[in-house]
Amino acid sequence: MADISAHSKADNEENPLERQRELMELLSQETRHSIIQALVGHPKLLASAAEINHFVPSKSKKTVEEQLDVLVDADILEIYEYPPNKKKRGLPWKFYGFTEYGTDILGDFNYLKGVPMARAVHQKTRTPEKIERHETAPRPPLPEPVRATFRLEDDT
Incomplete structure (x- = not known):
């Protein structure tokens, strides 16, 4: 498992090739790659577990x-909370979404070029009622730099 702790980030700022190799390993692991693709395709870029x-x-x-925890620890993803949903049965209140650093990394590794395809796949995937309920649940706003990277409209 990739260990991209704050300590290794600082150490590898001196060695950009090693940092790039570690990031590639982090992003290319099968489950983490699938998670990133699922989030890139999500219409709100914030998804419940x-x-x-x-x-x-x-x-x-x-x-x-x-693997979500690994991506959070690596500062690629963050857990965004929406406390009002805690009181509503059947609605998620914790969502995973990209950090500003995470969007920078996605750009560096050309993940952003796949956004239209990932969104098309997401739209065509059948979802059960629970997942539809989660997708339409109110959620917190993403930081403006993340919203700008993905060109999200203001209706989130």
């Missing part, structure tokens, strides 16, 4: 959650 699990069906829930 249930939504991500639905779009990464070949892996167990535990495996997906472990």
